[in-house]
Amino acid sequence: MNVTLIETPEALEALCARIAPLEVIALDTEFHNERSYAARLMVVQLVVDGEIALVDPLRVSDLLPLAGALATKEIVGHALASDLKIFADRFDRLPVTAFDTQLAAAFLGYGISISLADLVHDIVGVRLRKAQTVSDWSARPLSPAQIDYLVADVAHLLPMRERLSERLAARGRSSWFSEEVRALVDPARYRVDPERLYLRIPGAARMNRRELGILRELAVLRDDLARERDVPSKYIVPDDAMSALVHLRPRTRDDLAQLRRLDAGVRKAFGDQIVAAVARGVALDDAELPMKPARPPGHDREAIVACLSVLTSAIASENSLPASLLAPRAALERVARELPASEEGVARALDASAWRAGLIAGPLFELLYGRTALSVRGAERGTPHVERVTVSE
Numbered sequence: 001m002n003v004t005l006i007e008t009p010e011a012l013e014a015l016c017a018r019i020a021p022l023e024v025i026a027l028d029t030e031f032h033n034e035r036s037y038a039a040r041l042m043v044v045q046l047v048v049d050g051e052i053a054l055v056d057p058l059r060v061s062d063l064l065p066l067a068g069a070l071a072t073k074e075i076v077g078h079a080l081a082s083d084l085k086i087f088a089d090r091f092d093r094l095p096v097t098a099f100d101t102q103l104a105a106a107f108l109g110y111g112i113s114i115s116l117a118d119l120v121h122d123i124v125g126v127r128l129r130k131a132q133t134v135s136d137w138s139a140r141p142l143s144p145a146q147i148d149y150l151v152a153d154v155a156h157l158l159p160m161r162e163r164l165s166e167r168l169a170a171r172g173r174s175s176w177f178s179e180e181v182r183a184l185v186d187p188a189r190y191r192v193d194p195e196r197l198y199l200r201i202p203g204a205a206r207m208n209r210r211e212l213g214i215l216r217e218l219a220v221l222r223d224d225l226a227r228e229r230d231v232p233s234k235y236i237v238p239d240d241a242m243s244a245l246v247h248l249r250p251r252t253r254d255d256l257a258q259l260r261r262l263d264a265g266v267r268k269a270f271g272d273q274i275v276a277a278v279a280r281g282v283a284l285d286d287a288e289l290p291m292k293p294a295r296p297p298g299h300d301r302e303a304i305v306a307c308l309s310v311l312t313s314a315i316a317s318e319n320s321l322p323a324s325l326l327a328p329r330a331a332l333e334r335v336a337r338e339l340p341a342s343e344e345g346v347a348r349a350l351d352a353s354a355w356r357a358g359l360i361a362g363p364l365f366e367l368l369y370g371r372t373a374l375s376v377r378g379a380e381r382g383t384p385h386v387e388r389v390t391v392s393e
Contacts, residue, residue: 002051003151007059016069018048026076026157029083030137037226038089042137045154052151067091076157078102078116088190098185104164107173109320120156123163128152176355194220199293203243209289214246214281216290221277250275297336304336310374311367314386315360326360
């Protein structure tokens with residue numbers, strides 16, 4: 001394949017014009033996210049009409065035209081969620097659909113996180129060299145070895161799409177995959193819920209509702225400031241200082257000097273806003289306070305979660321799927337806490353898509369209410385496996 005470096009706005013415009021009539025584009029990105037709120041693009045690799053284009057965001061600062069050009073296409077990539085999150089965060093644009101080769105592989109028995117190199121080797125028969133995995137993608141000019149790596153990351157995506165599509169159809173799983181893809185390109189997936197930010201902060205589970213109200217106000221403020229300045233949230237206020245602010249409840253900027261984790265620069269730049277956020281939390285009516293997060297299951301419910309997890313793993317094994325693709329542990333904990341009274345209620349507690357609900361909602365409901373039990377069979381033959389056994393009344 002021919003390789004073209006896109007390093008000027010004019011070259012990007014020409015590339016977008018070439019993209020316009022096409023339906024499918026292969027894409028990968030290299031990015032750094034250590035010192036920014038949203039990941040910063042360093043390279044965008046594309047396969048466009050049989051040729052590879054390497055777009056340099058350090059030379060072409062405005063990539064909104066590219067995001068717009070890709071918005072009406074099917075994007076093919078490997079582990080696309082991180083790439084798509086950048087487009088959602090930076091440009092508020094996502095493609096209309098996508099084909100994630102890692103996700104397709106998960107539906108075909110390869111596990112939840114097979115690497116691109118291993119999948120390319122198995123599907124296409126080519127070994128990729130991954131020597132540049134931890135490369136500094138901000139360095140310029142790009143070295144020949146870096147360019148080879150960038151090319152290899154996208155060169156085989158379109159052939160893999162065709163072969164994986166055929167295998168999904170043969171297994172009757174194309175519709176399952178399509179459901180997951182719709183979620184992958186849903187903008188809501190990548191939006192931060194400001195009402196949930198505070199739950200990520202260590203110590204939140206031990207706070208009362210008033211303290212959570214203060215923490216919520218601080219978390220929203222910190223996120224807004226970090227987004228505006230494009231820096232990680234911890235650069236504004238570290239997590240441990242967030243909890244300390246809740247307990248200190250400062251009334252003036254001078255009160256903030258009691259916290260050694262807030263340096264003078266932070267106190268000067270954001271002190272008044274921090275004090276105001278604390279005051280808002282203190283002033284909230286009781287009805288406006290957030291509810292305490294659900295506690296982890298007690299001993300009995302922990303055992304129930306373990307049983308639900310075993311059954312989920314067994315069903316996943318029967319269908320050559322990763323168990324985590326069927327239901328994460330947090331979803332099973334919700335079922336154990338809520339004890340839904342119907343199969344439909346289990347599906348809602350799991351927040352399960354149609355294909356997932358069809359596989360596990362019924363069996364989990366039957367197990368939860370003692371209508372089936374789990375048994376290990378086949379150990380005497382050296383082929384142990386878990387089976388569901390109907391419980392007689």
